[in-house]
Amino acid sequence: MTSRGPGKRVRKTPVERRNEIVTTAARIGLTEGLECITLRRVAEELGVQSGLVGHYFPAADKLVAEAFTSATMAELDGLLPERPTGADETGGPTGAEASAEGVAEGAAEGAAEDPPGTLRRFFGLISSADFDNVSRLWLNARHLSRYRPVLREHVVEQELLWCRRIERVVAAGVEAGDFRCGDPWAAAVRVLVAIDGASAYINTSEEYRAGPLTGMARALAETELGLAAGALGARDAG
Template identity: 70%
Template sequence: MTSRGPSKRVRKAPAERRTEIVTAAARVGLTEGLECVTLRRVADELGVQPGLVGHYFPSADRLVAEAFTSATMAELDSLLPDEPADPGHDTPLRTLRRFFTLTSSADFDNVSRLWLNARHLSRYRPVLRDHVVDQELLWCRRIEQLITAGTRTRTFRCDDPWAAAVRILVAIDGASAYINTSADHRAAPIAHMARTIAETELGLPPGALEPS
């Protein structure tokens, strides 16, 4: 019978290792909260020593901020891609309808909690605050771009796409603010609030953004 020696550790390229650490931290942030994103917790997630994580992120605050950005950026790209996968099919109306369907589903709850968590912590963590502001602006810009495209084709009627995007995002965030406390009670009264506000902002008839 032959014996096996110790497994050989694979040395990863620095960029690959850093991405792996941020992705693991984002996973922890989404499922457990940003307070749980520590060097030791992320090391446990990856099965490595905390010192390895600390080599790439001497400051836990930087890791928390990048974890937040990684998670919210991935969600944004799935909800509102910068470039539509199928320009002929992914019209502004269809894309926005899909956006509201996904953001009002339970699948979006963890991201809603992450935003709520990050806004609270950003009061005390300047690095995280900068990342939160950057992501807020980016999400608004993606919605603005979609509204502008729909206005050009006269699908939407909107004189100020940026202002409309801000109001729509505020409505989504406002509904999400209750995610940790009264989700069951809030469901019926405000389930369609953001969608209704968007229809008004874009000159659409009631129900135009409901799932087809």
Template identity: 55%
Template sequence: MVEELVAEAFTSATMAELDGLLPEAAADRDGNGPLRTLQRFFTRASGTEFDNISKLWLNARNLSRYRPVLHDQVVSQELRWCRRIEQIITEGVKEQAFRCTDPWAAAVRILAVVDGTSAYINTSADQRMAPLTDLARTLAEAELDLPPGSLRSP
């Protein structure tokens, strides 16, 4: 029972984070295209607004090694994030805003770097974040064949 509640709370929090950072195209009321959606994502994700959710992800991944129900939700949410990024990339390729031959692989790599940089949130974030702030954005620009700085908010 407690296990299910923990998993449900994690899922609820991470779904809200995903919808806040990367709204589905149909839910994006601003009518932003894929380039603007990723610009907004990298700007918001590199700020402090989502630090607590980064801590939740880090701790959930650790606890999921021992809690099968939580493990299933962590995996499900990771895949949901990858699919959402993949959809944005695929849309951008269709609109010729990006060039990418494997949107799934690019999405996985981008998310891995976003998660990797947020892994420092519980320890040395103050000392390490400045050099890491643009790492995910820089990788995404390379993955999408964009000039440096393209994913910075205008």
């Protein structure tokens, strides 16, 4: 009588293994900081030899950059889903997009049909504590990108991608007559700058940012889109 034994491992395809490495690195970067992403640390998390991680990522900077993109893409697809399939504007799905697919499917149609509702949901989500880790990740990445060219390329690409997502919602709202805005791209850039500006204080005491900065980006968006104050705020259940 033969037995397989409890320790037998299932061999993963190169694509599965690479995605697993990036996803694990993204989780470390999101919760602990990009500086904590090392080949050894990722290997320990996965229970493999560091040489295996090095086979896919000979340079740790490349893994850090892809981990940043993976984490921020997953967040973007949850905040402003583009398509139910999880494909982005560059045409290629990422490992993190698959993890965000369930969230994206639930709101993708609303993003196209109800621009005001999409932005209400967006501002509600980014004002919650759940967005804090992503704010810290962006702040962390922008600092490190000064010294890491590969990471800088990913940061710039993600900034443009986030702006495009906001721009498309704004443009859809203008076309539907919900918004009044002569330049959706410029409005999207200013809204994102406001979000990032508030997020720059994420590591300071909450009491100093909770009041003055709460709703700042939303209020700016309302002005940019010709809306009344509070139009993009949360609606009462009743």
